Amino acid sequence: MSDESAVLREPWLDFDRQREAAKFGIWVFLGSEALFFGALLMTYTVCRVEHPEAFAAAGRETNIWYGTINTAVLLTSSLSMAMASQAAESGMRFRRLVLGCLLATVLLGLAFIVIKGFEYKEDIDKHLVPGAGFALPQAGAQLFYGLYWLVTGVHAVHLSIGMVLVSRLFWMFYQRKLRISENPELEVTALYWHLVDIVWIFLYPLIYLPGRAS
C-alpha cells in the first residue's frame, strides 16, 4: 500500500489509526444528529398525544404513494452506498463497482428530491401549508403540517448535503485524485448517508401511515 501517504493526514502517523478516528468522529456526530432529529420527533409525539384525531385526519391527507416510493428509493440508495463502501474496504480491484455505486447513490438521492418536489407541489395545491386558508378544520392538523414541512425540509437539506459529498467523492475517484481502497472519507460519507436514510425510515410511519385504518 504505497499510496497510503496520499490519504494520511495530520496529526496521524498511522493509517489505521486515522481510519478509526474518522469512524469514531462521525459516530459522535451521528449521535448529535440523532438528538437533533430525536427532539423534532419528540415534539411530534407530544403534539400527537394531545391531538390524536387531528393527527389521524392530517396523516390521511398525505400522499402515501409518494411517501412509500420515496422510502423504497432511499432504501435502495443505502444499498448502493453500502456496496460502494464495502467494495472500497475490500481492496483495489473494485474501482468500477465503487464508481458505479456512488453514481447510483447520487442519482437515487436526486430521484428522492424530485419526487418530494412533486409531493410538495401537491401539498401546496391542497392547501396543506399551515396558516390562513388551511384545508383541514382541526387545529391539531396545522401542528402536524407545521412539523411535516419542518422535518421533511430539514431531512431534504441533509440529503442534499449527502449528495454533494458523494458527488465530490465520485469526481475525485474518477479523476484519480483520491485513493479508493480503504478511503476513510468514503467510509464516513457512507455512514452519514445511512443515517439520513434511518431518519426517513422513522418519518415514514409517523407522516404517511397515521389514520389509514380509521
Add this chain to the structure above:
Amino acid sequence: MNENRPTAGRLWRKNIAIWGALLALLLLSLSLAYVPMGRLTTAAGIVIAATKSALVLLLFMELATSKSLIRLAAISGLVFVAAMFALTLSDVLTR
C-alpha cells in the same frame, strides 16, 4: 473483512438480501397501516421502523463487526435519545 477478500458477487448477494428484507418490511408496514388495531397500528409502524433501522445500523453501517469504541459511540446517541423520550413521556403521558 480483509482476511477473506470477498468477491463482487458475494458483496452483492449479501447486501441485496438485506435490501430485500428492508423492502419487505416497508410493504408489511404499509399493509399493516390499513388494519384497524387501535393503538397497535401505530406501534406496529414504529416497531417495523426500529427493525429496519437495526438492519441498516448493524449491517449497512457495519456496527455488527465494528470495534467496541465505535459501538459505544453509536449506542451513546441512542441512550440520550431514549433518556429524552423517557423523561418527557413520563410527564406527558401521566397528566
